[in-house]
Amino acid sequence: MNRFLSNATNKIDAKGRVSVPSVFRTVLSALxxxxxYCFQDFVFPAISIGGPExxxxxxxxxASEDPFSPxxxxxxxxxxxxxxxxxxxxxxRLMVTDFIRDFTGITKEVTFVGRSDHFQLWEPQAFEAMQAEAREKRRLRGLPLP
Structure with a gap:
């Protein structure tokens, strides 16, 4: 198994830590x-996480751009x-820092979302709403749903 797939929601403990789902830890170990490396997603209110690659x-x-270009x-x-x-x-476990909380709105629970070569941390209701919106957009465009 070498891809991050599926999603799972876990509670943040009293010390501000959350257990990374075992299937995601298995991928991290396999790779x-x-x-x-964690970064604020460019589009979604989520933190994207992957390896140094x-x-x-x-x-x-x-590096492929002019270094002074916009x-x-x-x-x-x-x-x-x-x-x-x-x-x-x-x-x-992963420490849920202010860097994560401030960008995502995460408070008590974290939804882990597989994105193939990385995974994301979402506030659970925000993920559910965004996933429902994505399904509806595909339906309205006449595209097949997974």
């Missing part, structure tokens, strides 16, 4: 990801200014 991919995109500067602002590194603790 030998120990350092987690996720940051590398964005930095390659920046595109390169905007991308750097988003991925460097809106990103941090973190690690899971020994029990597979």
């Amino acid at each position: 030998d990801i120990k350092d987690l 996720l940051l590398d991919r964005f930095e390659r995109q920046i 595109q390169a500067n905007e991308m750097s602002l988003l991925i460097h200014g809106g990103g941090v590194f973190t690690k899971l603790d020994q029990e597979g």
